[in-house]
Amino acid sequence: MSLPRSAPRPATGPSGTSAQGTGTPGERAPGAPGEGPFGLRRGRTGRTGTTGAVSHLHRQGRAAHIFLIPWQLGLVLITSVPLLASLYLAFTDYDILASPHFTGLENFRRMAHDAQFWASVRVTLVYVVVSVPLQLAFALFLALVLDRGLRALSFYRSVFYLPSLLGASVAVAILWRQIFGDTGLVNRALALVHIHGHSWLQDPSTALATLIVLHVWAFGSPMVIFLAGLRQIPDDLYEASRVDGAGRFRQFRSITIPLLTPIIFFNLILQTIGAFQSFTQADIVSKGTGGPSNSTLFYTLYLYKQGFVNFDMGYASALAWVLMVVIAVITAVHFLLSKYWVFYGDE
Amino acid sequence: MTTGSATEAIQTPATAKSPQTHHGRVPTSSRMRSAFTHAALIVFVLLMLYPLLWMLVSAFKPGHLVLTEPGLIPKQFTFRNFVEGWNILNQPFSIFFINSLIVSVGAIVGNLFSCSLTAYALARMEFRMRKVYLAITLGAVMLPIHALIIPQYIVFSKLHLVNTYVPLLLPKFLGTDAFFVFLMVQFIRTVPRDLDRAAWIDGAGPFRTFWSVILPLMRPALVTTTIFTFIWTWNDFFVPLIYLTRTGAFTVPVALNSMVSAENQSGIGMLFAMSLISLLPILVFFALAQRHLVRGIATTGLK
Numbered sequence: 001m002s003l004p005r006s007a008p009r010p011a012t013g014p015s016g017t018s019a020q021g022t023g024t025p026g027e028r029a030p031g032a033p034g035e036g037p038f039g040l041r042r043g044r045t046g047r048t049g050t051t052g053a054v055s056h057l058h059r060q061g062r063a064a065h066i067f068l069i070p071w072q073l074g075l076v077l078i079t080s081v082p083l084l085a086s087l088y089l090a091f092t093d094y095d096i097l098a099s100p101h102f103t104g105l106e107n108f109r110r111m112a113h114d115a116q117f118w119a120s121v122r123v124t125l126v127y128v129v130v131s132v133p134l135q136l137a138f139a140l141f142l143a144l145v146l147d148r149g150l151r152a153l154s155f156y157r158s159v160f161y162l163p164s165l166l167g168a169s170v171a172v173a174i175l176w177r178q179i180f181g182d183t184g185l186v187n188r189a190l191a192l193v194h195i196h197g198h199s200w201l202q203d204p205s206t207a208l209a210t211l212i213v214l215h216v217w218a219f220g221s222p223m224v225i226f227l228a229g230l231r232q233i234p235d236d237l238y239e240a241s242r243v244d245g246a247g248r249f250r251q252f253r254s255i256t257i258p259l260l261t262p263i264i265f266f267n268l269i270l271q272t273i274g275a276f277q278s279f280t281q282a283d284i285v286s287k288g289t290g291g292p293s294n295s296t297l298f299y300t301l302y303l304y305k306q307g308f309v310n311f312d313m314g315y316a317s318a319l320a321w322v323l324m325v326v327i328a329v330i331t332a333v334h335f336l337l338s339k340y341w342v343f344y345g346d347e
Numbered sequence: 348m349t350t351g352s353a354t355e356a357i358q359t360p361a362t363a364k365s366p367q368t369h370h371g372r373v374p375t376s377s378r379m380r381s382a383f384t385h386a387a388l389i390v391f392v393l394l395m396l397y398p399l400l401w402m403l404v405s406a407f408k409p410g411h412l413v414l415t416e417p418g419l420i421p422k423q424f425t426f427r428n429f430v431e432g433w434n435i436l437n438q439p440f441s442i443f444f445i446n447s448l449i450v451s452v453g454a455i456v457g458n459l460f461s462c463s464l465t466a467y468a469l470a471r472m473e474f475r476m477r478k479v480y481l482a483i484t485l486g487a488v489m490l491p492i493h494a495l496i497i498p499q500y501i502v503f504s505k506l507h508l509v510n511t512y513v514p515l516l517l518p519k520f521l522g523t524d525a526f527f528v529f530l531m532v533q534f535i536r537t538v539p540r541d542l543d544r545a546a547w548i549d550g551a552g553p554f555r556t557f558w559s560v561i562l563p564l565m566r567p568a569l570v571t572t573t574i575f576t577f578i579w580t581w582n583d584f585f586v587p588l589i590y591l592t593r594t595g596a597f598t599v600p601v602a603l604n605s606m607v608s609a610e611n612q613s614g615i616g617m618l619f620a621m622s623l624i625s626l627l628p629i630l631v632f633f634a635l636a637q638r639h640l641v642r643g644i645a646t647t648g649l650k
Contacts, residue, residue, distance in 0.1 A: 060473050063552070063554070067553070070461040074523045077521065085498035154638075170622075175402050177607075225645060273491075284604065300493060321494060
């Protein structure tokens with residue numbers, strides 16, 4: 001899962017270092033106390049007559065570029081150039097052996113008529129649209145339950161969190177394939193209550209559902225974020241509303257949910273971006289086929305097959321760019337829509 | 348915090364005054380309700396963990412019993428799955444473990460090095476492109492690896508670096524895990540600027556300030572980065588699957604995938620045994636760093 005995310009705030013650890021005020025990044029050293037020593041050390045104040053603070057900034061500027069050397073190299077070599085290269089390749093036919101052959105919009109035209117492409121789009125959209133809200137609903141529900149001042153909170157929190165650490169692993173995908181297999185746990189459990197088993201993974205109408213269950217099972221990470229968010233809601237709001245005679249449901253609707261919308265929004269963005277990029281589960285559960293009948297052919301699995309099994313690198317690049325644009329557009333739409341439902345306390 | 352639920356009706360002064368502690372005196376009806384909640388939660392915990400426990404137990408069952416016996420108490424106990432699974436890919440499984448360890452530790456070193464340098468510059472230093480760079484970092488958090496991997500693969504394969512760990516580790520040393528850069532920037536912003544200034548006054552240059560003042564104070568952010576880098580790298584499947592094609596170079600997830608393809612020979616018992624082993628480092632990390640982990644994920648979620 002990896003993935004993902006918006007403005008983190010550091011933990012207020014036992015070290016207590018984070019407790020203090022936040023210096024805004026634009027803020028600079030206020031002249032007086034700093035100047036003398038900086039100037040002296042720089043040994044340049046005499047020449048230019050600039051204040052120490054200014055030469056301090058010069059020096060910082062130079063140092064900053066040294067600090068940023070690895071990142072800038074990465075930005076160019078690992079990110080920007082490959083990004084542009086894959087844009088170029090998206091308009092070519094390239095099998096890695098011969099040099100790329102420019103074909104214009106051919107790859108995109110091919111997508112339009114590619115049944116597997118559309119299958120993967122459909123599978124991925126269903127997966128995202130079903131599993132993300134389900135997972136978040138689960139996460140929110142359990143966060144609310146755990147936030148009621150239970151004992152052993154940290155125990156439950158850890159146990160529920162564990163699957164989100166393991167959920168993306170090959171090992172758990174292997175386990176899942178077994179659980180929903182013909183003689184797997186689910187069918188065994190059903191047999192106990194005399195329900196005849198079902199070929200969950202062989203039936204195209206249920207194969208994707210098993211992967212959705214896996215995604216929901218790993219609800220721990222958004223749950224922990226929800227819990228932290230619930231902790232931030234000031235208690236006096238609840239007390240005031242209680243005085244005004246608000247019941248529990250009313251409090252939930254009028255206080256908890258509105259004040260939690262930034263966290264809901266954050267989790268939604270994060271999980272959506274992550275779900276679009278899911279790969280491991282589908283690859284392992286279907287043994288790399290995306291079957292049965294393409295029912296678990298996640299978009300990234302199709303991309304992988306085109307690029308690294310068929311070595312159809314031009315087409316795979318086009319697929320990659322479509323994915324990136326879709327994620328960017330969906331994220332942008334989320335941000336635009338957030339104006340209408342996300343409530344920030346300072347507004 | 349009491350969200351006005353379990354203790355709503357009573358609100359003794361104790362709970363009202365110390366909302367974080369949850370230790371208010373609670374009347375019987377509320378205690379009943381709490382007992383019910385605990386019971387429900389325990390059932391849910393068992394349901395959630397059952398698959399994992401089942402895998403644990405099945406790894407020690409003789410192969411033919413794994414599929415026929417869904418219970419958690421094995422009638423026969425054996426290490427055969429481990430012994431036979433260990434060499435199923437014609438290499439001792441320990442090789443994949445060592446490979447994974449090299450990649451994970453390398454990734455941790457790379458991320459700690461590059462992300463902390465970058466974050467310090469972005470959070471604290473003045474230069475013209477600072478805001479632009481920050482925006483790029485944010486955008487990079489959302490960038491899917493799929494849009495980069497094909498050209499990267501082409502270049503690395505032309506440089507004959509496929510089946511080495513350079514393609515997996517170089518990006519980490521070049522600060523491309525934007526999420527961690529961002530995490531650290533946010534953290535450094537909470538460290539008081541007076542500390543930097545004091546260091547300057549004492550004659551420390553930028554590197555000295557970074558190394559002796561900021562870095563030690565960043566420990567919680569560095570710990571979070573270490574833990575998550577380890578777990579995500581250990582679990583990572585997509586990128587190693589692309590770059591590692593020689594069995595001897597496989598990391599653990601790629602090796603497991605290879606066992607899945609050869610399942611008819613390996614059998615589910617061996618697959619479970621090796622899967623279990625593959626999860627051990629994560630479980631150990633989880634046990635050791637559980638508090639940091641939860642705090643890490645919780646704090647990354649707050650604005």
